[in-house]
Amino acid sequence: MKDILTVGFLIGLLSATVRMATPLILATLGEVICERSGVLNLGIEGIMLFSSLVAFLTTYFTGNLWLGVISAVIVGALFGILMALFAVSLGVSQHVSGLGITLFASGLALFVYRQTIGTPIVPPTVETFKTLTIPYLSKIPILGPVLFDQYILTYIALILIPIFSFILYKTNFGLSLRAVGENPEAADALGINVYRTRYIALIIGGALMGLSGSFFTLAYFNMFLYGIVGGRGWVSIALTIFANWDPKRVLLGALLFGGIDALQLRLQAIGFDIPYQFFLMMPYVLTIIVLVLVARNALAPSSLLKPYKRE
């Protein structure tokens, strides 16, 4: 118990919190953009898994980490187009098409991994990103190691929060996006192309989900595992509700869940007399509890789940 109360433990925990929050920030921002345009993207879990594999394989075969990241982003964007094809062009059930994409992308990830790598006794690994220590700032006590000694993808995720907040609330595109999500008929009457706006939203959202996926295999772990995403896509759907569809509020939720993830790993390591699975399930249990707390006041974009058909 004494180990928990040291400064070193605390810094380690907070630093891990920010690290674990990274993929959640990216994926949740992606989902927020999709849903603000009126489309629930349940493909998120599969898109993240497949992109994490693409990132891994690209880096494994080329030795270049950034090629891995870029290919994951491109693949994520392509899945965004696929989702848009169903939800926007065809206007079929967003629930089922999203689940279909997750099933397809997950199946494809397992298939491609097995077909290219096979079943070696020692799974192949890549040399992951190193943490990028920011000079001077990282010397600040506590805050320094927590915030300024992270992976570059973490810095990108943190910077994207204000950027997307700006895009959504301060640009013409953001205005169109929100209009399309709230009232597509009115937006259309104002000359906004509903279909195109939703396509762009799903492409950007998919790209962010792809970027999130690349974090798992190029920073967090150094290999691809079938359960590597492990429901974090679904957690991001919940975080979207928790954030009330506002990019600014994504950070708080992601840190909360990153923190629980980081804490449960450390509690496991200390070795309590409780099965470790109970720590593993903590983030999921907490997600449900938080959903229960915020559900009553959640105000989803009005046109969410409703396909738009121009008369």
Add this chain to the structure above:
Amino acid sequence: MQFPKYRLVKREKVSPTFRILLPFIAVGISFIFSSIIILIAGKNPITSIYSIFYGALGTRLGFMETLVKATPLILTGIAVSFAFTGKFWNIGAEGQFYAGALAATYIGISNLNLPKPIYIIFLLIGGFIAGGLWALLPGFLKAYLKVDDVVTTLLLNYIMIYIVTAILEGPWRDPITMWPQSAMISPNAEFPRLFARTRVHLGLIISILAVIAVYIIIKYTKLGFSLRATGANPKASNYLGIDVKKTLLLASIISGGIAGLAGVGEVAGVHFRLTENISPGYGYTGIVVAMLGNLNPFGVLLSAFFFAIIITGAHYMSRATGVTSFIADVIQGITLLVLLAMLIFYEYEIRRVE
């Protein structure tokens, strides 16, 4: 030169033949897409798909194994389609399956001193209740607290699987092998086999009974009517005096209970013990089964049999051709997507316009 123009035109009425034909066309198209993927993987798609069907239907043993795989898929498929009929988005059949399997194992390894038929009935009731309660939680949260059912049912899958592994690696660990699996259930709790020298078991009959029961509930009972009305329009249903909340709670219990029965069948009919990987995703496949079956109980029966062919045959194909059996997961995903894309033809038809 004037090119003929084609347009999507709103349909007046969908012919029943077309409605029945559509899933078959979707399956055909999804095989074309799957073939492309196999081709990219550098294998021969024709021999691969042939060996899927040969492995699943070509021999007596293969056919029987397909029936074994169809059993849980019929149940999870009918569970999902029942829930979806009322727009209760139960994506949690996987977790409810494990809840049912857990309960059945608990009763099975307790070695109760009961005659076989009664022991089996205990198992079924226990599994149904466990699966039903695990689904009731998200049903309740949706009905009374407006909590999104998709997310809760999905997350509960992960929680249930951790509970199962915790129990299997802890108190229930097999004392003989030290593997993370339970002890064998009492021989008196085992489902009888339907055919000699096969693994086809009582569960198949139970699953067909479940199909009939769900058909009757949906078609002829007040609950079925309320469920269909809620699925079509929850707000209007409220005005019609339908108790939407109660309907949702009942639907979640029944849906989860049926998924739980699938878990009972795998424990008591196939493995005779609980293992960590007793389901290769039957709960998730159930979603595809339900959709391909057009949320119709008898359609579910057919589509479960179809996916049982894919899953059974994929293992045979993997040994015969070297294409990994994960192709079965790819085919499931593609079939669902192709089917969805084709649903548009329920509403529209392609017509030539001048």
